[in-house]
Structures are given as structure tokens and as C-alpha cells.
Amino acid sequence: MRALVYDDYCDLQGMRLADIPDPAPGPDEVLVEVHAAGINPIDWKVRAGHMRARFELEFPDVAGRDLSGVVVAVGSNVTDLKEGDTVFGTCPPNRWGSHAELIAVEASVVGIKPPEISHIEAASISLVGLTALTALEKTATIQNGMRVLVHAGAGGVGAFAIQYCKSRGATVFATASAGNADFVRRLGADEAIDYRNVDFTEVASDIDVVYDTMGGETHLRSYNVLKPGGLMVCLNAEPIPDEKPRDDIRVETPLVQYDRAGVERIAQLIQTRAVQPSVGTVFFFSDAMDAYRLSETNHARGKIVLRIK
Numbered sequence: 001m002r003a004l005v006y007d008d009y010c011d012l013q014g015m016r017l018a019d020i021p022d023p024a025p026g027p028d029e030v031l032v033e034v035h036a037a038g039i040n041p042i043d044w045k046v047r048a049g050h051m052r053a054r055f056e057l058e059f060p061d062v063a064g065r066d067l068s069g070v071v072v073a074v075g076s077n078v079t080d081l082k083e084g085d086t087v088f089g090t091c092p093p094n095r096w097g098s099h100a101e102l103i104a105v106e107a108s109v110v111g112i113k114p115p116e117i118s119h120i121e122a123a124s125i126s127l128v129g130l131t132a133l134t135a136l137e138k139t140a141t142i143q144n145g146m147r148v149l150v151h152a153g154a155g156g157v158g159a160f161a162i163q164y165c166k167s168r169g170a171t172v173f174a175t176a177s178a179g180n181a182d183f184v185r186r187l188g189a190d191e192a193i194d195y196r197n198v199d200f201t202e203v204a205s206d207i208d209v210v211y212d213t214m215g216g217e218t219h220l221r222s223y224n225v226l227k228p229g230g231l232m233v234c235l236n237a238e239p240i241p242d243e244k245p246r247d248d249i250r251v252e253t254p255l256v257q258y259d260r261a262g263v264e265r266i267a268q269l270i271q272t273r274a275v276q277p278s279v280g281t282v283f284f285f286s287d288a289m290d291a292y293r294l295s296e297t298n299h300a301r302g303k304i305v306l307r308i309k
């Protein structure tokens with residue numbers, strides 16, 4: 001099969017499309033013919049070795065986590081999926097990936113693709129959806145009437161987060177550059193804040209929940225907008241400073257869970273039209289390096305997806 005591989009921790013130039021042996025599914029896995037595969041920043045952060053403290057890779061490694069495709073074989077213990085099922089999902093960070101024509105992936109992390117959406121759309125939504133739901137549904141329990149600030153609203157996680165918070169009845173503030181203001185408003189943001197030219201702390205106030213997808217200096221300034229008793233829920237993006245300038249708010253960095261229940265919850269949100277996929281740019285597999293180059297700018301709008309079949 002054709003796959004996007006690398007032989008050691010490396011930058012973009014170290015990746016290549018290669019023909020490698022087809023994987024075989026283990027007892028708890030399904031073999032999926034990948035039709036489309038999303039790109040997430042974790043893909044190139046793992047490749048660059050930024051996450052070695054959490055897990056070591058074995059080489060050669062195949063890039064990618066998000067996928068949508070068709071089951072072509074099942075492992076001996078798998079009883080709840082069968083050949084021909086159309087599935088989507090995301091595989092955990094420490095294993096061979098989805099930027100390949102075939103992937104052997106644990107059956108427990110994929111679910112049936114909603115028929116309403118294409119493979120391209122389905123491949124765009126699992127990792128960002130699981131991430132946002134861990135933060136906003138399980139940790140923050142966003143509710144009607146809350147005031148929420150979503151940082152990086154034009155990115156993959158932010159686009160899902162804005163839609164989810166809006167569907168719960170929250171008032172949503174989102175940071176984005178000026179060129180993405182209309183995009184985040186269309187997603188449901190009540191207020192788009194041009195973070196390059198406007199101090200978001202002067203626009204957003206009395207906030208119940210900050211979704212901090214940035215870390216660093218953005219994290220520190222976000223303390224100023226939270227109301228007493230508020231919550232800052234963070235991703236592992238840029239490092240989160242140790243200092244906590246306020247004691248009257250909570251700060252949480254929940255670990256994302258990869259499981260079928262999460263994927264099925266995403267499918268349900270799609271089918272009730274609470275959240276829709278937000279595909280920005282689609283690349284042919286042969287142009288995968290260009291897709292990574294765009295992701296590595298940190299300024300892609302919506303999701304980047306590889307069309308593999």
C-alpha cells in the first residue's frame with residue numbers, strides 16, 4: 001500500500017510517500033480502506049518529536065490519526081463491525097496512522113459514519129470533536145445562558161467548539177484574525193475578536209468558560225476575562241504557565257479520550273445539526289506535503305483533509 005512515512009523524528013522534509021506492506025488486523029482491530037484522512041497539528045508535533053515525553057515511536061512510522069473509510073477485514077475478536085461497514089474515527093496518538101491506503105485500527109475507536117456526510121467531511125471531525133467534547137461537554141458542561149470565549153475559533157478545534165457552545169445556548173466570543181471574522185460568525189460566534197488588532201480582554205468580560213486552545217501569553221491574559229467561579233479549560237497546545245494569578249477560578253487540562261462512545265456522540269451532533277464538519281482545504285494524497293506545509297503555518301482555516309481514494 002501507499003503510505004506517508006518517516007524513518008526518524010524529523011521535519012517536513014523527512015516525510016515521503018512510499019510503498020510498504022499492507023497491515024494485518026490484530027484480534028481486536030479492523031482493517032479499513034482509507035477514503036479520506038484529516039490532518040491535525042498533533043500529526044506533525046509527534047513526527048517532530050515534540051511529544052516524546054509521552055510516548056516513543058517505532059520507525060518507520062506512518063503519519064495521521066483521523067480517518068474515514070470502509071472496513072475490508074475484521075480481527076477474530078471483533079463482533080460489532082463487519083466487512084463493508086463505512087466507519088470514521090481517530091486512532092490514539094502512539095500508533096501507526098491513517099495517512100495510508102489501509103489502516104489496522106482498534107475497532108473500539110471507530111464508529112459508523114453518518115450517511116449524511118461524505119468521507120472527506122467525516123475524516124475532518126473526529127479528533128477535533130473528541131477534543132472539544134472532552135473540554136466543553138464533559139469538563140465544562142456548557143449550558144444555556146453561559147458566556148464562553150473560544151480561542152483560535154477558525155481552527156479545527158475552535159470551529160467545532162463554537163458550533164457546540166452555540167447549540168447549547170451559550171453566548172460565544174471567538175478570537176480569529178480579521179480575515180476569518182465572517183467565517184467564525186457563520187459558525188455561530190456572537191462576537192469575532194480580531195486578536196491581532198484588538199485586546200480580547202477589552203471585548204470579552206464576565207466569561208463563564210474560556211476554552212484555551214493556545215496556552216502561553218493568551219492563557220495568562222485569559223484570567224482577566226473570567227467571572228468569579230469561572231473555568232479555564234485548556235489543551236496541550238503551547239506550554240501553560242505555572243503561575244495562577246487568581247484563586248477564584250478553576251483551571252483544567254483534561255485528557256482526551258479516544259473511544260467509540262465519543263465518535264458516536266459526534267455522529268449524533270451531526271445528525272441533529274448541532275455541529276457540522278468544517279472542511280477548509282482538500283488535498284490529493286500525492287500532495288500530502290503541501291497539506292502538511294499548510295497545517296504547519298498554524299493559520300489554516302477549518303480542517304485540512306487528504307483525499308486518499
Ligand SMILES: NC(=O)c1ccc[n+]([C@@H]2O[C@H](COP(=O)([O-])OP(=O)(O)OC[C@H]3O[C@@H](n4cnc5c(N)ncnc54)[C@H](OP(=O)(O)O)[C@@H]3O)[C@@H](O)[C@H]2O)c1
Nearest residue numbers: 041131152154155156157176177180235236237298299300
Ligand atoms: N489533546 C490535546 O490536548 C489537543 C487536541 C487537539 C489539538 N490540540 C492543540 O490545540 C491547538 C489547536 O488545534 P487545532 O486543531 O484547532 O489547530 P489548527 O486547526 O491548526 O488551528 C489553526 C488556527 O489557529 C488560529 N490561530 C493561530 N494563532 C492564533 C492566536 N494567537 N489567536 C487566535 N487564533 C490563532 C488560526 O487563525 P488565524 O489564521 O485567524 O490566526 C487558525 O485558524 C494546536 O496547538 C493543537 O496541537 C491539542
